[in-house]
Amino acid sequence: MRSPSSAPSPHSALAADDFVIQLALDRGLLRADQVDRAKALVAGHTDPAVPAPRLLDVLVQQGGLSARSVAELLATEFSMAMAPDLANVRVTGDTLEIVPRAVAARHLLLPLSRDAHTLRVAIADPFDTDGIDALGYLSKLAIEPVVATAAEITAAIDRFYGKDASSIDDLLNDLSVTGNDGNAAVTTESNTAATASNTDADAPIIKLVHQIILEAIQRRASDIHIEPLEKRFRVRYRIDGVLLEVENPPKRLQLAIISRLKIMANISIAEKRIPQDGRIQINVGGKQLDLRVSSLPTAHGESIVMRILDKEGLTLGLPELGFFSDDAATFEKLITLPDGILLVTGPTGSGKTTTLYGCLHYINKPDRKIITVEDPVEYQLNGINQVPVRADVGMTFASALRAMLRQAPNIVMIGEIRDLETAEIAINASLTGHMVFSTLHTNDAPSAVTRLIDIGVKPFLVSTSLRATMAQRLVRKICPKCKRPCTPEAKELRALNITAAQAATATFAKGDGCAECNSTGYRGRIGIFEVFVVNEEIQKMIYEHVGSARLRERARALGMRTMREDGLRKVTAGLTTIEEVVSITVGDAN
Numbered sequence: 001m002r003s004p005s006s007a008p009s010p011h012s013a014l015a016a017d018d019f020v021i022q023l024a025l026d027r028g029l030l031r032a033d034q035v036d037r038a039k040a041l042v043a044g045h046t047d048p049a050v051p052a053p054r055l056l057d058v059l060v061q062q063g064g065l066s067a068r069s070v071a072e073l074l075a076t077e078f079s080m081a082m083a084p085d086l087a088n089v090r091v092t093g094d095t096l097e098i099v100p101r102a103v104a105a106r107h108l109l110l111p112l113s114r115d116a117h118t119l120r121v122a123i124a125d126p127f128d129t130d131g132i133d134a135l136g137y138l139s140k141l142a143i144e145p146v147v148a149t150a151a152e153i154t155a156a157i158d159r160f161y162g163k164d165a166s167s168i169d170d171l172l173n174d175l176s177v178t179g180n181d182g183n184a185a186v187t188t189e190s191n192t193a194a195t196a197s198n199t200d201a202d203a204p205i206i207k208l209v210h211q212i213i214l215e216a217i218q219r220r221a222s223d224i225h226i227e228p229l230e231k232r233f234r235v236r237y238r239i240d241g242v243l244l245e246v247e248n249p250p251k252r253l254q255l256a257i258i259s260r261l262k263i264m265a266n267i268s269i270a271e272k273r274i275p276q277d278g279r280i281q282i283n284v285g286g287k288q289l290d291l292r293v294s295s296l297p298t299a300h301g302e303s304i305v306m307r308i309l310d311k312e313g314l315t316l317g318l319p320e321l322g323f324f325s326d327d328a329a330t331f332e333k334l335i336t337l338p339d340g341i342l343l344v345t346g347p348t349g350s351g352k353t354t355t356l357y358g359c360l361h362y363i364n365k366p367d368r369k370i371i372t373v374e375d376p377v378e379y380q381l382n383g384i385n386q387v388p389v390r391a392d393v394g395m396t397f398a399s400a401l402r403a404m405l406r407q408a409p410n411i412v413m414i415g416e417i418r419d420l421e422t423a424e425i426a427i428n429a430s431l432t433g434h435m436v437f438s439t440l441h442t443n444d445a446p447s448a449v450t451r452l453i454d455i456g457v458k459p460f461l462v463s464t465s466l467r468a469t470m471a472q473r474l475v476r477k478i479c480p481k482c483k484r485p486c487t488p489e490a491k492e493l494r495a496l497n498i499t500a501a502q503a504a505t506a507t508f509a510k511g512d513g514c515a516e517c518n519s520t521g522y523r524g525r526i527g528i529f530e531v532f533v534v535n536e537e538i539q540k541m542i543y544e545h546v547g548s549a550r551l552r553e554r555a556r557a558l559g560m561r562t563m564r565e566d567g568l569r570k571v572t573a574g575l576t577t578i579e580e581v582v583s584i585t586v587g588d589a590n
Contacts, residue, residue, distance in 0.1 A: 017056040023073055024065055038062060067149040074126050075147040083122040083148035086110065086156040095119075097519045098139045101161040102215045103247050107131030110148075110156050118142045124150040134247045205256045208249060209264070212257075213291070213306070215246070217284060219518070222308055224291075226261070228254050228301030239518065240476045240525050241349065258295075258302050265293035273297055277376070280306070292378065309378055321351075321358055322526035324569065327561075330531055331470070335359045335437075340467035341430045343417075345442040351474045351527055352439045353378055356413060359437060360384060363411065371407060373400040374415040389415070401425040405434070414438040420456035427457065430465040444563070445471040445532035446551040449542055463534070463542035471530040473563055475570065475580040476522035482514040483574075492578045496568050506572035526575060528567040528584070532560055 024030040038058040059065045075082050091112060098119060099111045108124040109131060119141040123132065126147065136143045212235060216224045221237035228234075233254045236243045249257060262269045265278030280291040290309040295302045318328040334342055342359075344352045357379055360370060364383050375389035375397070385407070387400050397414060398421040404412060405425075416439050417423050430436045442448050448469040452462050486508050493503055511521025532555050534542070541551055556562070561569075567581030 071147045071149045078126040081146045083146040086152045097515050108153050110153050120144045122148040209260045224306040226304040334468050339433050341436045341465050343448050343469040345440045345448050345471045368410045370411045371404045371409040372413040397422045411435045423457050427461050427465045445469040445530045447548045450548040459545045463539040466534050469532045472527045473584045474525040475576045477524045479511040479517035479523040481516040482512040483509050486510045495582045507574035509574040528563045530563045
């Protein structure tokens, strides 16, 4: 695509209009008296509540120019072809998946077709080089633009992507952001009462930030990563555990976007040298979500990560979390015990907190007092006393636990056992008639015993108080929209030690990739679990300070399923794939 030397800056809509009008005059498509009449109409606009009409729009409305003739004029000037009649074109799903609806609507463009190297796109504004460049980076393809009118593209976007409910612009009207005290603090610019303090210059940044958040919510992201790099400003969403880069805002907006997010999260915009944490509470269409915000100074500016916390995940039953009926029955029995410690183990991002909250939801009854101590409080739960850790004022896990026990709770949840002091208080609580839930960072369930002893807990205390440990990981589920039966290769069967007899009765499946799953073949995640129950025999082994390898060996002889074996059950049930289980349970082959 070439840009005429006389073409204006793509950032100036008025300059672009003047350029088009001058072209039309030069080509004889407009007369000077038509332009003068349109200018008089624009100059006569006096209503401050209504934006003044653009001169080019007035000329089109008055019939001096047609929208089609403007498109043809631009196509000629920029040496582009005209798009075919968009009312009659067919666009494949694979092509539409390359460009999210929000990007298409924001830049008024429509993907038409693609080959191995090129994406053909209908655009309304050849001056929008930022949009074309962003699309090239997003798609990793060369962009071949063709010109159509804005009305044609808008109608085609609604036809192919659907006009809805799921559109960002519709959701913007329903979005509000509340401060940490629960009162409305910030809303979209459509709510004039809440944004009276925002200047007109701020409004585009406000809308862009809300679009980034809402698009992430629409795409089921768990995290939003906003990262300043040397020459660009990157935005990525973590969807089903995998980071996906989306359209990047212009680098020049970096400071404005970061400042806006820090204001929304109620953290200092003046402090750029140290990490900060905050929280944003938003309502989208009546649904309340929390965003936990972390800022980190980097070489090229502050990196912002927002974790999207959806309370609907807290009401999931054990089957929805991934438990089959036999494991669910075992786990339900464990979480309703009157005392003892139950530990959930796994690395960061393995779903430990969601599982624990699911347990609390299951046992949260009016006759039970439940207190949690967390750093930070990720979800706010009705009927449960939640205590945030505040190390800066001396409110550590240990001091909070001591105070909590004087509140006479039935059930205590500790966000994480990190040191000997916290572990000892938790164990003492379990020995005095409390049920204690907590998490540890270990690779498998039996290793939790070794970890507690390593931080200084006496083996006899561990054997007396520990009721069970459960290790877990998250695997991606096959997308139900594009799911189809498949036959694994022999090497895949060997990877999970699947026998011919098991393969004969299994329901293997995979996803082909569709718009619902961003062409990944996966949508959503479920857990795979390893439940290590401490019975009398295991208690004796712990008391004798037996190593985790022997504990694991004996637990398996007593019927414990490893995470890989549990994953195998979910593969043969057609819930996930062999590749997922093998990649998540690496090192768990025995």
